[in-house]
Amino acid sequence: MSAKHLLLPFKLFIKKSGANYNQVAQLVDLKLMLDNRRKLPNSGKKTAPKNSILKQALSFVVVGVFLSLMLLNTNDPYFAIFMFQTMLIIMNSITMLAEYSVSLFDPRENNTLLPLPVNGQTMGWSRVMHILIYLSVLSIGMMLPGIVFSYFKFGGITALLFFISVFFNTLFTLFITVYIYLTLIKLMDGEKLKDTMMYVQVALTIIVIAAYQVIPRHFMPENGQESILQPDWYFAFFPPAWFTSFAVIAKQPNILNGILAAVGIIVPITSILFISKKLFYGFNDGLIKMSGQASGKKQAGNVKDKTGLWFNISKTIMGVTKHEYPVFKLIWKLSGRERLFKQSLLPVLSYVVVIPAISIFVTGDMQDTEHKYITFLYFTIMSSSMLPTLLTIGNSKHAKWIFYSLPNVKPDKLFKAAIKVSLTKFFLPAYLIISLPLIYFKGGSAVLDIVTIFLFNCLITFFIQYMQTPYFMFTREKSAAQGGGTALKMFLAMFAGIPLGFLHAYLVKDNALMPIILLVIYTAMLMLISKLGFAKRYNWDYVKNVNNAF
């Protein structure tokens, strides 16, 4: 189906805003075609499979099934659908922030498209609609189990309204994010704009994750109580409540639900109108600003060449060898400057701090007499497991030849050095922020657990790198077709961390020697994989084939 048909529901909005509907559809078709021709991560194939987004959506179904199972005994439609809508907003926000914000101002087609007679509104609509197509597929994938669940539990009309509310919810998340970015673009310029955008993204991610931890907990019933949610006036401040009220309006018709449901329709539509009428003007200027073409010479000025004390400490901690050192130093410097990489990494890294921090400090798990904090520390693998993939993200796809043209480059050393940088320069500081207060609260006995769990994080990161297709560092562009991968992988990693954390806590509970035994096991496995595994897996034939440099 062409974009011309897909975008029909928005035709009126598009035309009213001053955009050219046919051009918007043509641009969306072009973007979709290019997405299908770009490489996917971890595939090693020359082109992405045509149905890659459907596969992603299918993976999101798993998340929906998981949530449905959790809510199986719930008889209150408001409570159940509220949980689904919250999950949808969280997942969509993370996906927007981590993946699609880059697509919004993707400068790759600037030279081709900007000289054409296409106005800012047309360009803005095409970018947003392109993202909306992907986001909708992922949203439906994630909510499908919930809709089926609602159909059997609360009836056909509720299921149908729930289905419709998913679109409003998706529109809301999309347009609110777009609103933030477009406002920033209007206010700032040059490098300041790019940096601010990056930090706003990190801040938003922290807020979203914190909300994810706090809101559902707030509404969760106490043990033994039935899960019932009675909407109140203050629910107007919780966007998931708007869409929930819309979905349950037939089942629970009352004035409050009517008002909240109306808000759920009005807010997305007015956002669309406001953004397309007011903020899409000058979208083309925004594209130029984001590509750095506006300021002529970008990033001018001297750069600090020296590496600091933390570099030397990290080098020692990670046992960087003579062979690894040049790459370790290069990646250390590059990783601090590659914006696309930092833009992807910092939100992911913020989870290391936010999730355990809320679990340990806000919910009072710190005062437990057992070792519950261990479980929460294991949550950090949701970030460390992402490091190998994130390291490949960047705009330097044409710089691969450097590694081929030099003698003495061993591919296993290359990837090992990069992983060591990501673990010490980025992950370890975040891990220490959460660990050091633990030592204060728990005493010296926690040190061994903290070290052991850090080693486990290292093990996971090396293992993921070992399993992953070895793309060179900062050479893989982002494509909208990859969307949703980050949120999903993190979600799965988080759930993998829970049983491991429980196991660790159980093992160390009555056995003073067990932390040391675990430490030895993790160290041995780490050595095995980094020394033998990497050397065996990486050779130039394989790496060249994957990176397709020439």
Added chain:
Amino acid sequence: MKPVIQITNLKKTYQNGKEKKEVLKGIDLNVSPGQIIGYIGPNGAGKSTTVKIMCGLLDSFSGEVLVNGTDIKKDPVEIKSQIGYIPESADIYESITPIEYFTFIAEMRRLNVPQTLDKAKQLLKYFEIEDTAHQRVGSFSKGMKQKVLIISALLHNPQIIFMDEPLSGLDANSVIKVKEMITQMAREGKTIFYSSHLMDIVEKVSNRIILLHDGKIIADGTFDELNTENHDESLEKMFARLTGHHELNTFELNPSEN
């Protein structure tokens, strides 16, 4: 004198799905030390592919390639340590500075870092970009990036230098400087393999011209040797004659308007 580059029956095929395209169709070539080879040919003739094979960047080919007597298939690392390579497009990590890049090159090649950086600074000065030594490459023009690449290929004092369109993006003054540099290196006995489609430069710097067309060498000799029979006024005209484009076609920009 023993050749520094010996190529025997070099063939290279690219495969795109079921389609196969033979880019090099059996190249035989010997290059003596101190020669400046002008390797010319139309777009898609296989010039860059030949250079990449000789530099050890491409390894799926048939035939034999010996550089300094070393078989490229058997020991590409050894060859990489002996040669310098300037690629056709100036693609380096944008967030790195020239000095950081040269340091990385020196460390990877296991050179004395302070000495190498001294040399790099001299070359930066020669190319008049010493002020930008500590600035990000991302802020450079295409020509400035190209200068960084040229410098990085010379840091280890290689005896054989492969240049693939090295003047891409350089201004007129810088082109003169590179030409002087090439001549000076040839005087020192270095071998230069200069691949380009800019005929006037090739004509001026090369002492041997090799013309590649459709994956085969169709002419090989000095400009005077190649010019004996047909008396072309320039290498450009000889190139057009040999590659079958001797009559420049005129075309109508707006045919419908006539």
